[in-house]
Amino acid sequence: MADSTAEDISDLPPSAKLVFKVLEYSGPMTQKGIVEESMLSARTVRYALERLETIDVVVEDVYFADARQNLYEITVEDPRNPDDSTDAAAAAND
Numbered sequence: 001m002a003d004s005t006a007e008d009i010s011d012l013p014p015s016a017k018l019v020f021k022v023l024e025y026s027g028p029m030t031q032k033g034i035v036e037e038s039m040l041s042a043r044t045v046r047y048a049l050e051r052l053e054t055i056d057v058v059v060e061d062v063y064f065a066d067a068r069q070n071l072y073e074i075t076v077e078d079p080r081n082p083d084d085s086t087d088a089a090a091a092a093n094d
Helices: 002-010 014-026 031-038 042-054 085-093
Strands: 058-062 070-074
Touching (some): 014 070, 031 070
């Protein structure tokens, strides 16, 4: 599944890739935060998030600090590397 996820991300428009990278580096964010960080328009960020949700790499959750907003988070650690670094570290310690 990790290979297909990486291929799916590579097929996305540049704006969706940028939103993915912003979430990857900054962690869970609201749409407003993504707009500020990426300097993309709100409409472009909405479209990018829809595309990312369609391929199941981003999930939408309730933002408890302000229930009017949603929190977006990446569901996969690194689509290019199927081996999670924490699993590799744990295996090295065994």
